[in-house]
Amino acid sequence: MSNSFPTHSVLAISVSFGALSCFAFAGGIQFVEQTSVNFPSPNPTDYTNQISFADIDNDGDLDIAFANGGNFSSPGTPQMLRIYINNGVGIFTDETIARTGGLTFRARGVEFGDVDNDGYVDIVVANDFNALPGLLINDGAGFFTNESHDRLPPITMSSTRGQFGDIDNDGDLDLYFTNGGPTNRFGCGQNRIYINDGNGFFTDETASRHPLGNVCEPQDAIFGDYDGDFDLDIRTGSTANDQSKLYRNNGAGIFSDASNLVPADSNCYSYDFGDINGDGLLDLLGANGGTGNSEILLLNNGHGFINVSGQIDPNPSIDDNDSKFFDYDNDGDMDFIIAALFQGAEKIYNNDGAGNFTQVTGLITGFSDASLDIGVADLTGDGRLDIVTAQGESGSFQNRIYINNGPIDTIPPNIVNTEQLDDTDDNTGPYVVRTAIYDSVSSDRGFYDKGIYLNYTVDGGPDEQVTMMWSGNSLWRGEIPGQPRGGFVEYSVEAVDHADNVGFGKTLSFTIGGVLGDLDGDGVVSTTDLLLLFAQWGACGDCNDCPADLDDDCTVGTSDLLVLFSNWG
Secondary structure: OOOOOOOOOOOOOOOOOOOEOOOOEOOOOOEEEOHHHHOOOOOOOOOEEEEEEEOOOOOOOOEEEEEEOOOOOOOOOOEEOEEEEEOOOOOEEEOHHHHHOOOEEOEEEEEEEOOOOOOOOEEEEEEOOOEOOEEEEEOOOOOEEEOHHHHOOOOOEOOOOEEEEOOOOOOOOEEEEOOOOOOOOOOEEOOEEEEEOOOOOEEEOHHHHOOOOOEEOEEEEEEEOOOOOOOOEEEEEEOOOOOOOEEEEOOOOOEEEOHHHOOOOOOOOEEEEEOOOOOOOOEEEEEOOOHHHOOEEEEEOOOOEEEOHHHEEOOOOOOEEEEEEEOOOOOOOOEEEEEEEOOOOOEEEEEOOOOOEEEEOOOEOOOOOEEEEEEEEOOOOOOOOEEEEEEOOOOOOOOEEEEEOOOOOOOOOEEEEEOOOOOEOOOOOOEEEEEEEEOOEOOOOOOOEEEEEEEEEEOOOOOEEEEOEEEEOOEEEEEEOOOOOOOEEEEEEEEEEOOOOEEEOOOEEEEEOOOOOOOOOOOOEOHHHHHHHHHOOEEOOOOOOOOOOOOOOOEEOHHHHHHHHHOEO
């Protein structure tokens, strides 16, 4: 198994949609505020802490959930978890009441993930002020039922973030929660791990999987495979000095404290993973975590992280709450945007390709509002990355949407690395393959895909394909079914992003050991194997579950008998 990320070069593809500079869109402001056009009117004045995008109703476009409620440090009034449904071109309708029944929370965080593997995204809600987290189950049409009490342990906490991730590589999504203790997020508490039973019911396994001990003022947590071993590690952010943590996964979902690999920060509200220099390693950007409330930029050198905040120009000491990486100019590298807290327009920084960032002004409509969270995704279906900000704490509480009239995303997803499977004597399978994929935007769930596929052939036979499942942040997981002994399997990953760009990974291979025709696995082709072949004689109902089909034609017949006799003894 490979434990390193190879570097893949990315070609910058020219854009023919008008004259475009990486520093300004020639037609004027590139990200134009269009809240009154694209969002419901009147736009609710909720105290919004976080936003999250997903295709709630499986119609091919991205909808929005807003985590609302709770004052800065006092409970305040619970507010509805707001659901906006996209009509396909970025016009949103508030369908909160219809979709959730108007459920209210003091919510700091909201994320999407399919907990019961039925193909539909469910919702986790992180609640502050010593409350039970929320778990809302999708009925398949984008309507949600609150099943928190049935599916989650009865543990209350003051949480700012709940994240989905398959931490133990068993094919289902587990949960990680920050916890500020029994009062609010500015206290100290034990972060928690909940393990999925495969059907969306969770057990608290914190004591056996997470370093024990309280962390103070936890504001954020994000999964990411920082060390390239195909499992999910965790970075947390804290507003208490030197309380942000890095936890390393041992591959089985057991975490150890690796915070010594990360420089100390201070007053950090949010972290974001992204590859800033194209070396295939996930770097970190922390909002408000640097000296005097500047941003902190941490470069992954393959052994840990080093502080390269000096590569942000300018990097003033200003109170900010969130950030996202995104390639706003379609040149193949990750720029970033900062959610500004009453400091004028959101701040956009251009990447020179080597991880040096320069602020670019005039790209986005300027508002001096209290942006607590920011999200970037193609919301209009035109292949351009749009922006949504979440407003709370002070001001008019008007969540905003900015529509991109700049370059279309023409760069395919970068399949950075795919797990190399070892040769095996196991012919029952499945053979689990994991892959790391980056694209033109970051979020807590990586990028927004339209399908990740594991393609494979056996002994040069017909092309087969299985859909890979999202495992957390930028990792996906697929399973090749069991294959006959002696088979030579070639496989590769195919990824489609939301702009319909298609990326292809390199082809890897492994061999199924043993003798072809040895159906009972005793190392010898004999009478027992002949009897097993005759027991499956005829057409196979499932071509992937018919071990006596030795020639892969979905029928057990004379040709398979000849293969078996050719390996007799």
